[in-house]
Amino acid sequence: MLVIRPKVDFEVNVEAEITPELATKPIEEIKQFKVYxxxxxxxxxxxxxxxxxxxxEVLVLEGDFSRVKWVGVGMQSGEIIVKGDIGAHCGAFMKDGRIIIEGNADDWLGAEMEGGEIVVKGSAGNCVACPYWGDLEGMKGGKITIEGNAGNYIGEKMCGGEIEIKGNAGDFIGTEMKDGRIIIHGNCGYVGGDMKGGEILIGGSFELVPAFVKTEDGFVGDVNVSGQGKVKALK
Incomplete structure (x- = not known):
């Protein structure tokens, strides 16, 4: 197990591509690991x-990591435990393993994630499980659970896996979604624009783009892109 604590309050962002694999290295090699x-x-x-x-392969982050980006990028095994908040891009390109965030997560949580599990005890920002600009596919596998609220553009271009938000979310949920499942227990804004496949379940109120057809089992669309995505009430 490797425990990391900030020595100072950071005045600018830190880019630290650290994963649990670092915990298997000799201590002197760990200390010399390069970050921006x-x-x-x-x-x-x-x-x-x-x-x-x-x-x-256990990495424990203690203290304020809200300005530390890219933690867990591409991780393939092991566990990260964040005892507080974490910065942007946490778990991006993640393939396996587990990340537990006891506080809040910034934008781009689990971007283009392929596998593994991320659990956020607090809230998350925008672009959860989204693709980076210019890329065609977002989340492909794994599971993200957010026990608080989340922002806008959740699950854009999602191709697989599951996102569960136990609070509320913002606008543009599941935009261009192809497969997978998004569960929102609370309220959210606009849902399903250019949705081609997959399923969105919502417990509270939401705004549906007009290009959906009402069925006995919810709504199907987006018909503008010949989509067969499903949006329905969470029971």
Whole structure:
């Protein structure tokens, strides 16, 4: 297990592509792992205290990581436990393993995620499980659970996997969605624009784009793109 704590309050963002695999390295190699502090490339131990206990693939982040980006990017195994808030792009391109965030998550959580699990005890920002600009596919597999609220553009171009939001969400849910499932227990804004497939279940109120057909089992669309996506009430 590797425990990392910030030494200072960060004045600019930190880009730290750290994954649980780092915990298996020798302590001196861990300390010399390179991260960006603004536009400066520095060693991990210049910004963080590091404490290694054994060699299991568990990464524990203690303190304020709200300005630390790219944690868990591309991770393939192990576990990350964030004892507080986390910055943008957490779990992007994730393939397997588990991330538990005890606070809030910034934008682009689980972007283009392929597998594994992310659990957010607080709320999340915009673009959860979305593709990066210019890419054609968002989340492909795995599960994201957000126990609080989430922002706009949730599950854009989603191709598989599941997103569950236990609070409310914003606008443009499941835009250009192809497959997978989004569950929102609370309210949200506009849903299903250019949706081609998949399923969105909503417990509260929502706004549906006009290009959906009402059926006995909910709404099907977006008919403008010959879509067969389903939007229905969460029972």
């Amino acid at each position: 502090y603004g536009n400066h490339l520095v060693s991990l131990d210049e910004l963080f205290e590091v404490e290694k206990n054994g060699s299991e």
